[in-house]
Amino acid sequence: IILATNVAETSLTGPGIRAVVDSGTARISRYGRRTKVQRLPIEPSSQASDDQRAGRCGRLGPGVCIRLYAEDDYNSRPEFTEPEIQRTGLASVILQMAALDLGDIESFPFLDPPDSRSIRDGMALLEEVGAIRPGPQTTRRRLTKLGRNMARIPLDIRLARMIIEADKNLCLAEVEVIAAALSIQDPRERPLEKEAQADQQHARFLDKDSDFLGWLHLWNYIRSERRAKTSNQFRRLCRDEYLNYRRVREWQDIHAQLRDISKELGLHRNRKAADPDEIHRSLLSGLLSHVGRKDPDGYEYRGARGARFFISPGSTLFKQSTEWIMAAELV
Numbered sequence: 132i133i134l135a136t137n138v139a140e141t142s143l144t145g146p147g148i149r150a151v152v153d154s155g156t157a158r159i160s161r162y163g164r165r166t167k168v169q170r171l172p173i174e175p176s177s178q179a180s181d182d183q184r185a186g187r188c189g190r191l192g193p194g195v196c197i198r199l200y201a202e203d204d205y206n207s208r209p210e211f212t213e214p215e216i217q218r219t220g221l222a223s224v225i226l227q228m229a230a231l232d233l234g235d236i237e238s239f240p241f242l243d244p245p246d247s248r249s250i251r252d253g254m255a256l257l258e259e260v261g262a263i264r265p266g267p268q269t270t271r272r273r274l275t276k277l278g279r280n281m282a283r284i285p286l287d288i289r290l291a292r293m294i295i296e297a298d299k300n301l302c303l304a305e306v307e308v309i310a311a312a313l314s315i316q317d318p319r320e321r322p323l324e325k326e327a328q329a330d331q332q333h334a335r336f337l338d339k340d341s342d343f344l345g346w347l348h349l350w351n352y353i354r355s356e357r358r359a360k361t362s363n364q365f366r367r368l369c370r371d372e373y374l375n376y377r378r379v380r381e382w383q384d385i386h387a388q389l390r391d392i393s394k395e396l397g398l399h400r401n402r403k404a405a406d407p408d409e410i411h412r413s414l415l416s417g418l419l420s421h422v423g424r425k426d427p428d429g430y431e432y433r434g435a436r437g438a439r440f441f442i443s444p445g446s447t448l449f450k451q452s453t454e455w456i457m458a459a460e461l462v
Contacts, residue, residue: 137176140183144190151188153181155200159212162220164252165436168461169220177212181205214243221245221253222288226262229270230282236270259419260292280396285388286314289417294389296416298398302405305347306413307393311385312346313459318378319349329373337447343414343459344407345447353379414457421458432456 135143137157157176162169176184181198188194198205216224225236233239236250254270257263262278263270277295284291290310297306321329336352338344353374357365369376393400415422423432423440431439440461442449448456 137180139187140180143187145187146191148188148190149192149194151184151194151196153184153196153198155181155198155204157212159218160215161218162249164248165438170462175200175204175208177209178205179211181208216241216245217243217249220256221249222256225250225253225270226257226274226278226282226288229263229274230279232271234269234271256288256420260288260417262288262292283396284392286310290314292417293414294393294398297410297413298393300405300409300413301401302409302413303393303398304400304402305405305410307386307389307400308350309343309346309410309414311382311389312350314385315381316375316378318375318382320373320375322373325373332372339447341407341411342446342448343410350382353383357383411457414459418457418459421461423456423458425452425454425456434458434461 133139133143133145133148155176156173157180158171159174160169160171185196188196221236228234228236228239236245236253237247254263257278258265260281261275262281263273264275266273277292280295281288281291284294286294290313293306293310294303297303319329319333321333336345336348338348356368360368366376368374369379390400420435423434423438425432426439431441433439438461440458442456443462
């Protein structure tokens with residue numbers, strides 16, 4: 132029995148699969164222009180996705196697909212899933228196109244052109260982080276030196292901006308670790324039946340003032356243990372202390388790549404431990420629209436463009452009543 136998400140629609144092909152049960156839903160990545168949040172809402176899947184799912188069975192012989200929705204529902208669904216370029220944030224696409232001199236995105240002959248509002252939103256984010264200059268010229272002309280450097284860093288625009296700023300603030304070593312951590316899924320695991328034990332293990336790395344600094348405590352611990360232990364011993368340590376070994380490896384790999392790219396860009400890594408304020412100032416350069424101020428009448432925070440949000444219960448700051456916060460992501 133194979134339990135799979137919609138990621139497996141085309142990639143999962145097993146010779147022994149004789150039946151498929153299709154729920155008819157999928158998590159589809161969508162970018163909210165107003166809140167600047169990349170969401171993963173659960174939506175009805177398209178007819179093309181449903182047909183792909185049915186095709187996972189009977190590859191070598193007769194098969195059966197049981198759909199947990201009505202035939203009328205299937206017939207009323209869109210024929211194809213919307214192309215990702217029409218439902219995702221375009222800032223990185225625009226930046227790369229400008230760096231490669233591919234012309235303005237508005238006139239580029241895409242098979243499925245993105246919405247003009249999404250293009251304007253991407254431009255606004257690039258202006259926010261200083262990658263392009265405000266003005267009516269072509270995107271290539273508006274590209275700043277900062278933008279050119281950001282285009283060479285294979286991370287989200289906001290994270291790339293943090294890396295560049297960290298060089299000025301003499302905290303590149305620390306921000307590389309945090310940026311790499313923010314680009315992956317959290318390596319700290321919290322199994323349902325062992326939440327208390329996991330929380331106890333992870334509490335060692337918490338910082339009372341900042342979740343970002345907690346990443347540094349965890350990184351320093353992982354690095355020292357990795358040096359002291361064999362590969363198998365380190366794997367066991369990750370399992371016993373509720374850390375996902377593969378994600379830890381991914382974190383280490385991305386960090387190594389960032390170090391190499393920083394050298395290529397001529398950025399300087401600090402040898403002394405950085406001031407936490409400088410680290411946070413560097414992070415803020417990429418999170419300007421993720422700042423929130425506490426509503427005096429309640430627990431909510433008011434952010435840019437009328438957004439309202441709460442601190443996640445998983446944050447070390449959850450029970451603190453602080454006036455201003457800077458969030459890595461709004462979910």
